[in-house]
Amino acid sequence: MSCLALVPAAGGGSRMGAERPKQYLPLAGQPLIRHALATLCAVPAIERVYVVLAPDDHYWRDGDFADLAAKLRVLRCGGATRAESVGNGLKAMAGEVAEDDWVLVHDAARACLTVAQVEALIGAVGDDPVGGILAVPVADTLKREERGRIAATVVRDGLWQAQTPQMFRHGLLSEALEFTPGVTDEAGAIEALGLHPRLVAGDAGNFKITYPLDLYLAEIILRHGGRRGEQ
Ligand code: CTP
Ligand code: MG
Numbered sequence: 291m292s293c294l295a296l297v298p299a300a301g302g303g304s305r306m307g308a309e310r311p312k313q314y315l316p317l318a319g320q321p322l323i324r325h326a327l328a329t330l331c332a333v334p335a336i337e338r339v340y341v342v343l344a345p346d347d348h349y350w351r352d353g354d355f356a357d358l359a360a361k362l363r364v365l366r367c368g369g370a371t372r373a374e375s376v377g378n379g380l381k382a383m384a385g386e387v388a389e390d391d392w393v394l395v396h397d398a399a400r401a402c403l404t405v406a407q408v409e410a411l412i413g414a415v416g417d418d419p420v421g422g423i424l425a426v427p428v429a430d431t432l433k434r435e436e437r438g439r440i441a442a443t444v445v446r447d448g449l450w451q452a453q454t455p456q457m458f459r460h461g462l463l464s465e466a467l468e469f470t471p472g473v474t475d476e477a478g479a480i481e482a483l484g485l486h487p488r489l490v491a492g493d494a495g496n497f498k499i500t501y502p503l504d505l506y507l508a509e510i511i512l513r514h515g516g517r518r519g520e521q
Pocket of ligand 1: 297298299300301302303304305306312313342368369370371372373375397398400498500
């Protein structure tokens with residue numbers, strides 16, 4: 291049984307509001323997308339890293355990914371939604387993977403991912419029959435809004451924020467996404483089959499770069515390298 295990574299990177303980055311898709315903005319001296327790809331390629335247990343680009347992407351070729359070439363595979367099959375990009379990627383890689391191979395789906399926009407976090411996920415999921423995801427317990431008090439006012443305080447107990455990588459077997463995940471295509475993460479599709487993915491505690495450093503402030507925070511984290519005593 292092998293581990294592969296699949297990185298959806300076909301989004302437009304509308305909330306970032308930049309002149310190009312956020313995955314190609316400069317971050318700590320490299321295109322943003324390169325950080326997560328390099329981290330995934332550096333995990334010994336991961337055999338190949340597939341990146342899903344938009345079919346009309348014209349930014350990728352400006353980057354230098356030569357040092358990642360041994361593991362990196364480029365798929366130009368992005369779709370209109372993240373789930374579609376992932377589904378298309380799973381189909382495109384199907385000829386090179388077994389049904390029970392693990393696929394770690396990771397957002398290109400989570401640039402601060404560390405090798406230690408990926409290894410913690412792989413270790414905790416082990417040979418779990420369902421799979422699992424990195425996530426962090428919700429720290430803030432949560433409010434439900436109605437017409438600009440607080441309607442209720444939502445009990446925080448047991449609530450987690452889902453991150454990526456999300457790790458499932460190729461066969462099960464392909465089937466799940468075909469069955470429930472309108473999900474915002476892979477776990478959502480697996481849950482719709484009545485299954486319960488494992489929650490593996492990560493940390494807040496693996497946040498998704500969405501708004502301009504996130505870019506600034508990621509720059510600080512990456513420039514300080516070796517954060518939390520890891521590489
Ligand atoms: N993604 C994708 N295909 C899409 C939409 C998103 O591959 N049609 C990817 C993004 O490139 C990103 C990841 O899914 O790496 C998470 O999506 P998100 O952070 O929402 O990125 P965007 O959709 O690009 O940003 P926004 O929602 O602000 O437009
Ligand atoms: Mg989006």
